[in-house]
Amino acid sequence: MSATSSAPPPLSVLFARGVIARLAYWPALRIAVDQGWGGPESAEKRTWLASVIVDDFEEQTPAPDLVWVEDRLLQIMAEEFDTVLEDGSSEAVAKDVVKLWEEVSTGRTGLMREFEERAERLGGKKIEVEEAAGDNSDWEDESGSEDEDEGEGAAPELLDPPPKEQPEVDEDGFTTVKGKGRGHR
Numbered sequence: 001m002s003a004t005s006s007a008p009p010p011l012s013v014l015f016a017r018g019v020i021a022r023l024a025y026w027p028a029l030r031i032a033v034d035q036g037w038g039g040p041e042s043a044e045k046r047t048w049l050a051s052v053i054v055d056d057f058e059e060q061t062p063a064p065d066l067v068w069v070e071d072r073l074l075q076i077m078a079e080e081f082d083t084v085l086e087d088g089s090s091e092a093v094a095k096d097v098v099k100l101w102e103e104v105s106t107g108r109t110g111l112m113r114e115f116e117e118r119a120e121r122l123g124g125k126k127i128e129v130e131e132a133a134g135d136n137s138d139w140e141d142e143s144g145s146e147d148e149d150e151g152e153g154a155a156p157e158l159l160d161p162p163p164k165e166q167p168e169v170d171e172d173g174f175t176t177v178k179g180k181g182r183g184h185r
Contacts, residue, residue: 011104012058018100018112020050024119028089032081045080052076057101070094 023029023046033042053072057063064072073090077083096115103111168176 012054014109014112015057015101015104016050016054018104018115019053019097020047021112021115021119022093022096022100023050025115025122026089026093028077028083028085028087029081030122032077032083037081037083042081049073049076049080053097063101063105064098066091066094066098069097 029046029049032038033046036042038045053069056069056072070090070093073093074085077085077090096111100111100115103109168178170176
């Protein structure tokens with residue numbers, strides 16, 4: 001094998017650099033990697049995600065569109081990082097990736113360089129994360145609102161149980177046993 005046949009084409013390298021940089025400053029992915037939602041190999045999964053996207057663009061004709069890229073991002077975030085995104089950020093990343101492919105395909109590198117600069121500016125900065133429960137969050141369901149209401153005097157009023165029938169005792173002191181169905185004899 002010669003060295004020239006194993007080297008990826010320049011288009012692939014430029015596109016891969018741009019995708020890696022764009023994913024590096026995507027807040028949802030940064031949080032997932034920083035917090036280890038993908039396990040101990042979260043950083044490797046970020047790189048793998050970039051390679052999957054690059055491969056998809058190189059192998060498909062026509063190139064993937066915005067919807068396809070967004071679905072791919074959401075699928076991988078759900079499967080690899082146990083994260084369901086509802087903030088719309090995956091659409092912005094998908095738009096940028098599709099636009100990057102179009103630019104790099106025509107020989108322009110401006111967008112790729114912009115992504116790299118933005119990623120470099122973030123460098124090793126940790127992203128600030130504040131955990132808050134959403135409207136449909138499991139956390140909120142587990143804690144239960146009934147615990148919070150009890151201490152405030154707003155507890156719901158309990159219903160009285162239905163009265164029990166008193167047993168019938170005959171004159172000899174024996175209790176009459178009644179059946180529980182409709183067919184009493």
